[in-house]
Amino acid sequence: MDPRSEVLLRQAELFDGSLLLAGLPSDDLLGRLPQARGWSWHAGDQARLDARFTGRSQFGVSPPAEAFSAAVLFLPKSRELTDYLLNALAARLPGGELFLVGEKRAGIERAAKQLQPFGQPRKLDSARHCQLWQVHVERAPAAPQLEQLAQHYELPLADGPLQVVTLPGVFSHGRLDRGTALLLEHLEQLPPGHLLDFGCGAGVLGAVLKRRYPASTVSMLDVDAFAVASSRLTLAANGLDAEVLSGDGIAAAPMGLSAILSNPPFHEGVHTHYQASEDLLRQAAVHLRPGGELRLVANSFLKYVPLIEANLGPCQTLADAKGFRIYRARRG
Numbered sequence: 001m002d003p004r005s006e007v008l009l010r011q012a013e014l015f016d017g018s019l020l021l022a023g024l025p026s027d028d029l030l031g032r033l034p035q036a037r038g039w040s041w042h043a044g045d046q047a048r049l050d051a052r053f054t055g056r057s058q059f060g061v062s063p064p065a066e067a068f069s070a071a072v073l074f075l076p077k078s079r080e081l082t083d084y085l086l087n088a089l090a091a092r093l094p095g096g097e098l099f100l101v102g103e104k105r106a107g108i109e110r111a112a113k114q115l116q117p118f119g120q121p122r123k124l125d126s127a128r129h130c131q132l133w134q135v136h137v138e139r140a141p142a143a144p145q146l147e148q149l150a151q152h153y154e155l156p157l158a159d160g161p162l163q164v165v166t167l168p169g170v171f172s173h174g175r176l177d178r179g180t181a182l183l184l185e186h187l188e189q190l191p192p193g194h195l196l197d198f199g200c201g202a203g204v205l206g207a208v209l210k211r212r213y214p215a216s217t218v219s220m221l222d223v224d225a226f227a228v229a230s231s232r233l234t235l236a237a238n239g240l241d242a243e244v245l246s247g248d249g250i251a252a253a254p255m256g257l258s259a260i261l262s263n264p265p266f267h268e269g270v271h272t273h274y275q276a277s278e279d280l281l282r283q284a285a286v287h288l289r290p291g292g293e294l295r296l297v298a299n300s301f302l303k304y305v306p307l308i309e310a311n312l313g314p315c316q317t318l319a320d321a322k323g324f325r326i327y328r329a330r331r332g
């Protein structure tokens with residue numbers, strides 16, 4: 001059981017009404033709170049919840065349409081995303097109860113101040129390195145419009161400017177990552193056909209790929225519903241057409257790909273997770289057609305080469321600059 005769920009269950013009497021659990025972990029909490037429903041924006045958590053508690057959790061960037069009389073937000077990493085989520089929940093709860101739970105090292109104490117616009121926050125519990133806060137929603141805000149919270153910036157690329165649209169909580173919100181910038185300089189001579197941007201974030205890479213290789217099919221995949229929504233906005237802002245998929249890990253990607261491009265994830269929440277990236281390196285060959293290519297940018301300190309060579313074939317370093325490397329390997 002996630003420690004945040006354990007903290008909630010210490011106060012289970014507060015949670016027996018129609019409750020929405022927002023950003024919930026994929027543990028047994030829905031089983032322990034039979035009246036509750038979930039809202040997840042993480043495709044992996046959603047798939048696990050759906051497998052165990054069919055139909056009780058909904059995936060997306062907005063709260064489910066059904067009414068609820070209380071909600072718990074599991075604190076996400078980004079302050080801006082927290083702000084959007086709290087406002088989206090409080091807008092649906094005039095006179096209701098809004099709870100916030102999170103780990104101390106994730107900054108729950110500071111995040112609790114973000115409850116103040118709605119009423120007087122109270123700390124209900126502190127245990128398992130987590131805190132649980134509550135606010136009675138006296139001042140319900142208007143429902144926030146997600147697209148109005150998007151940040152727009154223009155990338156001056158050699159083949160013309162690219163408009164990038166990022167939503168709160170999405171990787172490199174409002175600015176281009178340095179690793180991605182290096183990968184954008186090394187997109188030459190990809191085998192044409194079906195290209196995948198794995199972990200697409202705001203969709204910069206996928207959009208540039210579609211522009212450079214217009215005859216190729218481009219798919220973009222991310223585990224985070226806000227990233228998927230950002231990628232769609234980025235494509236639309238540039239008049240480009242590509243497939244955008246939500247899914248957890250390379251297993252959710254199409255088969256028969258001619259190339260997989262990625263600035264792979266290595267942070268998730270407050271914990272560091274290499275799992276999705278390791279799975280990508282181990283399983284890329286399964287998703288690539290013969291002669292297909294994996295091209296990655298990675299921090300120089302990440303030891304990806306042995307894993308690539310063990311699972312795909314000889315790995316070439318195309319560039320090494322400013323703490324990042326571009327790797328390339330082809331399926332034989």
Ligand SMILES: C[S@@+](CC[C@H](N)C(=O)[O-])C[C@H]1O[C@@H](n2cnc3c(N)ncnc32)[C@H](O)[C@@H]1O
Pocket residue numbers: 044171172177180198199200201202203204205221222223224227247248249250262263264265266268276
């Ligand atoms: C380093 S960011 C790169 C984003 C974007 N491609 C760019 O270059 O700006 C990695 C992305 O991988 C996504 N991600 C993390 N775990 C994932 C998983 N298991 N499956 C698919 N995508 C994942 C994250 O949501 C994030 O958008």
